[in-house]
Every structure is written in C-alpha cells, then in structure tokens.
Amino acid sequence: MADVRIDRVSRMFEPPVPAVAEVSLRVGDGEIVTVLGPSGSGKSTLLRLVAGLEKADAGDILIADRRVNDLEPGQRDVAMVFQSYALYPHMTVFENIASPLRVRGMAPEEIETRVRRTAERLGLAALLDRRPRALSGGEQQRTALARALVREPKAFLLDEPLSNLDAALRERTRRDIKTLFRQIGATALYVTHDQVEAMTLSDRIAVMKAGRIEQIGTPEEVYDRPATTFVAGFVGSPRMNLLPADVLTPGGGGTVGVRPEDVTICADGPLELEVALRESLGSRTLLTLRRGPLEITVLVTSRDAPSGTARVRIDPTRAHYFDADGKRRSA
Amino acid sequence: MRHLYLLPAAILVFGILGLPLVLTVSRGSGHFAALFSDATLGSVALTTLAFAAVSVTLEMAIGLGFALLLQQTIRARGLFRAIALIPWALPTAVMAMSWRWIFNDVYGVANDMLLKVGLLHEPIAWLGRPGTAFFALVAADVWKTTPFVTIILLAGLQSVPRDLHEAMSVDGAGPVRRFFSLALPLLRPAMAVAVTFRMIQALGIFDLVWVLTGGGPADSTRTLAQYVYETLFRYLNLGYGAALTAAVVLGAFLLASGVGAAVRGKPVL
C-alpha cells in the first residue's frame, strides 16, 4: 500500500463551473479517508481525478510520492470499485476477477491461485462459474470488490459502493469492508453521501461542498467540533439544530448549533414552545417544537415525551457557535 | 377496443403483403417439384450466394470501422454521421446509373484513377467481363448498404455502459485491448441483427443488378430476384414464378437467421 496526496487540485466544467476547486488532501499509507458530501459536491469528480478517468486542470496528484497527473488510469496501479459495480456481463465471476491480472500478462497458474484465494476471502468460491446477471446485488458487490482486491494495488478508490444495496445488507457489508481493509492495511479513498458510512468506516473524513473541502478530521473531530454550519448540519443523525444565536445570547449574531440530544426538556427551562410533531424512533422519540418562526428538534426517551407545550433548556457548553459566515467561533 | 388501434396497420400489412404472399404460395403449389430440376436456378442461386457472402462481409468490416470512427467525440460529429448515411438514403437504381458511368471502360473515372495510381496498366472493361462485373456489383452494393450496418453497429457500441470501459481502463487495458475484450463481444447481438438483415436484403437484390449489369454480361450476374422477375415477365410462367418466389423467400430467411444466430452466440445480457 502507498499514500495518496492530492495537492491543490482543480477541475473545471463548462461553463466555467469549478467541479473541484483547489482541493488538498492526504491519504496516509494504510489509512481510510472518506470524502463525504451531497450530490454535486464534486466528491466523485475528485475520485475520478485520482483514478485518472478525468484530467486535473491544476494541481498535483501523487501516489507513493510519484506524480501521476500524466499517467493513464491503468498505469497508476490503483483499483476502483464503481457504484454500479461495472462487472463485465459476458464474463464469469472468475474471469471478471481475473481480468486485471490477465491484462498484466500474469501466468495462468498464478492467476488461478490468486483469484481463488480472493474469492474464498469474500465468500465467492461457489459462484466462480456464474455470470453477473445470475448474482444477487450483494454478490455482485463482492465480485467488484474482489476484482479490486486481487490486484493488490497501491490504493483503493471506492465510489459509493454500497448505495445500491438494501439497508440491512449495507450495514453488514460496511463492516466486512472495514474488517477487510484493516486486515490488509489498505489505503483507501472512499466517496459517499451517507454520513453513517463515513462515520463508521473512516480514519478521517473530508467533508466537501460545492467543490471545496469544508473540514478534514477524524469522525470524532468532525462530529464534536464541526468547522462550519454546513458540516454541523450534515454530520450526525438526527440533524443538528441550527438556530439564530440570539436564542441563547440575546443580541448575539451568527448561528448556534445544538444536537437534538443536547436539548433538555425541563419544567423551568427558559424557552417555551409548542409540540408540533412527534416521530417515534422506537425507544426514543424525536420531537419538533415550534414557536413562531423558531423550530427546535429534541430527542427524548419515549416514556418522557411530553405533548402540548414544553419548556426546554440548551446547555451552552454543548452548543456550537458559528459566526455570520458559517465558520466556527472559538468560544 | 384497444386492439382497434392496430387495425389500420394490420389491414395494410397483412392485406397487401401477407395475403398476396399466401395466394402466391398456393398458386405455385403445383410447381415445387420443378424447382429441383432447374439448372438455371442452381447457377443463379450460386451467383447470388457468392455475391451476398462477399458483400456482407465487406460491409460488416467497413461498417464496423466507420462505427468506431463515428463513436469518437469529434467536432461536427452529427455532420459526419449524416454524410455517412447518405449512400443508403439515395435511390439505388438512380445511383446505379452513376456507377455505370464510373465503371465505363472508356470514359469512366474508375479506370482513370486506378491507372493514375498505378494499380492498373490498361483500362478494364468492368461491365463487359463476368469477373469484373461481379466485382463492380459488389463495390456498388457495399457503397450503398454500409451505412445501414454502420448505424446498427454504432447503436450497439453506444449501448455498452461507459463505466465498463472505465473499469477496464483502471484495470490497465488500453483502447485496443478494450475493443477486443469488451466492445466486440458485447457487440455480437448488434452484429447478428446487421448480418441477418443484410443477408436477406443481399439475397433478394434487384434494383442494383438490373440497372448496373442487367444480369450480364451473358447472365453471369443474374440474381435470384431477377430470375423471378424474368420468369413472370419474360417467360410468362406465373405458376413456376410463384413457386420460385416462395422458395427464395423461405430460403433467404432460413439462411440469414442461421448466420445471424451463429454470430450472436449465447446471449449474455
């Protein structure tokens, strides 16, 4: 495995719209970094730039300290798992996995050994003679993964590999991927819009919006100390409350963020609001409280969920303060 | 009620094409035995088969080349596609007249160009000798029908999802390898369609031959369709002509489907 360095890379689309604007990011050897963002944020484009499927207009991309900007995808020694899996329909599972090895002219005996070993590892040993259309979604996903693994590349690039799976399968596969990558010490750049995936899988997360990185940090850093209102609202489920700051400090400007679980309902709380909506999440309930234009969501245990009106208190030490530009204020 | 929507089309097609065809088969039913003892039929069929084989092979090759060209992202791609389409859109019989002039042994530009380039040492009487007349026919037919193959193969090439190409590219395959390992195998269904259609059309060719060579010289380029035409209008033998029609149509279909199935191989998608 090797490290991947993205240094002030830009890519423009026409009309001059920056898909990726001066992004710098480093994925250390053996590290899993997730690029998290909504659709249109440029995260897929960034991945494709590293893969070589698109050419950067500015900046450098280095893999194992080697500048790869001018190299064809096949020469960069990176493996990619596509959102649609991109399995070759006219080849069997075996041939799909063997494909990258065949291209490199590896000896047939060695191909055989490697493919079988990788297939075993991913539970595909019994399916090697099947065609992709005879596989379930999960099996197709694992085949795509196997094709990437068998190459033992310098880095893995994954483009929303779980988004086509149903929820239960997604959770299981997520864990399998993490375990697998840990075992082999994989360097991986992972792209997703699902913040749960990002939080659970990554060593570090890079949150992206409109072609720029808003924050890079460990999951805890991004969760506990979001650098901007965008990151604050994007990471964490249920979504953080982003309220005008004068709710806490009268006359104050900017925004204050507080997570629904950090808002407490107590009989002597300073704010009184009406319970507009109750959403049961099982043992806990998400309440939407309203007063005029103000809306606050609160997470409570279902037993204690009030109705009608409620009084809330916001703990200032659990709140995040952002200035008028949306950037974090050191408070 | 809904089925009434199909009625006008059904009446037109089944009434005008289907019915006469059926009537023809019954009209010819007394004469099928004569087919087997017809020596002329044998040689005409052979000529037509040879023509179809050579023509279709050339069209598939050139058509594939053009399709690959037109798939690239180039400026004015639409214009080039339109230009590629033109031979197919022009009237065969009318252009056959042009070809007669081009292949004229004395004044024709074909001879002139080949002489200038050095491929020929003296002019050829293209339409005057059986071997060269066959060749001229093939050339004119390939010119006319290659666009048809091009369009079908182009659609086939475009139906391969882009991320399959990208996956192969990331795995290390260059454009040539990607073509042979990915595009070509996945192109087989489209090629099968093109081959089947073209074979049937080639086996039934009439316009071009009638105008370009008239079946000559000395009936050496007479095709099945012309033979059928002559059976009615020259030999005035309606019954035999009917039998001939039925036999040729059936034969063409069977042969073309067989070749098409062979090209398609096992379905993958």
Place this chain on the structure above:
Amino acid sequence: MRRLCLASGLAFLVVFSLGPFVWSFLTSLKGGRELFSIPPTYFPQSPSLEHYTGVFEQRPFARYIGNSLIVGAGSTLIALGAASLAAYALARLRIRFSGAFEKALLLLALVPPALLVIPLHDAARLTGLSNSRLALILIHAALNLPFAVWMLTAFFRGIPGELLEAARLDGLSRVQILRRIVLPLAAPGLAATAILVFIFSWNEFALALTLLTRDDVRTVPVGIAMLSGVTVYEVPWGQISAAVVMTTLPVVAAVILFQRWIVGGLTAGALKG
C-alpha cells in the same frame, strides 16, 4: 498519432460516402464534347447547364417527378397515420400478443420487395389496379409500415409514463392523450420517420417498375433507368447525370438538415430492438 488516424479515417469516410454523388454532379456540368474526353477531366472546363434542360426535353421528366411526389406523399401520410396508431397502442396500452404482432410485422418487412413482384403484380391485375398510382401508394405504405411502427414505438416508449398517467387523472380520453400529449412530444420522431418513409418511397424501384409501366404514371427512378439506350453510344450520360443530381440532391439536403432527428430515431429503434 491518434489524431492522424482519426483524421484520415474521417477523410476516407467522406470520400467514400460522397464520391459517386460528387462525380455525378461534376459530370452533369460538363458540356457534350468534354463529357467524352479521354482521359476524363475532373473539373468541368466549361461548365454548362445544357443537360439539365435537356432532360426535361427528351422525356417527360417533370411528370416523373410529379408522380414520385404523389406516391411519396400519399404513402407517407397513410403509413404515418396507421403506424402512429399502432405504435401508440404497442408502446402504451396493454395489448395481448403485442410481441407476436411486432414480430409478424418485422418478418413481413424483411421480405425483399423485389421478390414480391409476382404476388403484387398478380394482385394488382386481379383488382384492376394495374398502372394505378393508388396501388403503389398503398403498397409503399404497407412496405414501410413495419419500419415506421418500429421507429415510432421506440419514440412513444421514450415518453415518461407519468405524463400520460397525469393526463388520465385529469380526465382526458385516450384519443385526446394521443393528440394533445403523445404526438406533440413525439414530433421529432414523427418527422424523422416521415422523412425516411418518403425517401424509401422516392427510391423504390422494383415494384414501381413492374406496376407503373405506362409512361404517364412512371416514377423517377424507373424513368432514369429508362434513359439508357440500347448501346453505349446512344446513352445520354450527361442528361442521366443531371437527372441523378436532381433526384438525389433533395435527399442529400434532407439527410444533412435533419440528421439529428434521423440518426436519433434510427439509433433509438436499434437500441430498443
């Protein structure tokens, strides 16, 4: 390197596709003497339009054009009408055996028209429609129907189902939906199909040859083929070239102008099929 390959490939494509047409064009402008020069000249030394006027004098060429227009327009209208109805039903209404119907149509369409000479000539004779342009109109319509249905079905299928469902909820009848929503949205497809059907009819030879034998109903391709004499010395090559150009130039222009629709329509049909 790749640029060079691409450029030379495209150059070959252009020369290949347009060569014969361009040659006919150049030939048609060469004056009588120059036409028969050895070796042949490439560009007309003294261009002249004598052949263009000559064609109309020698034969009733204007009448041939008229006949072709009548047959073309007639068959296009009929084919398009019948095909629209059928395609709409096949694409959007649940019809039993629709697959079989489409296959049967396709099968009949595959029969090379030249082989239908005997059945159709016979049928025309029996119904008293020999030398009738109406007969050819109907035949051309029938010959083009499967292709028109194929293309239009692909276009109609491309219209999002939700649009039609919304219209049904709003209370429109099936026919109204067809008229007000489907047809306008499929207009490019209809145009492309109409153009192609017209071109097929304009170009058709074998059946026009056998069914319209009288000179006053003859169509253009047959007329041009008849321009040849018995020996090569009598063949009016200049006039033939002029006739070729006049007959094919509109088609070339139409293809280039409407190329986006035509190629799109053919591609859509091919992908679906």
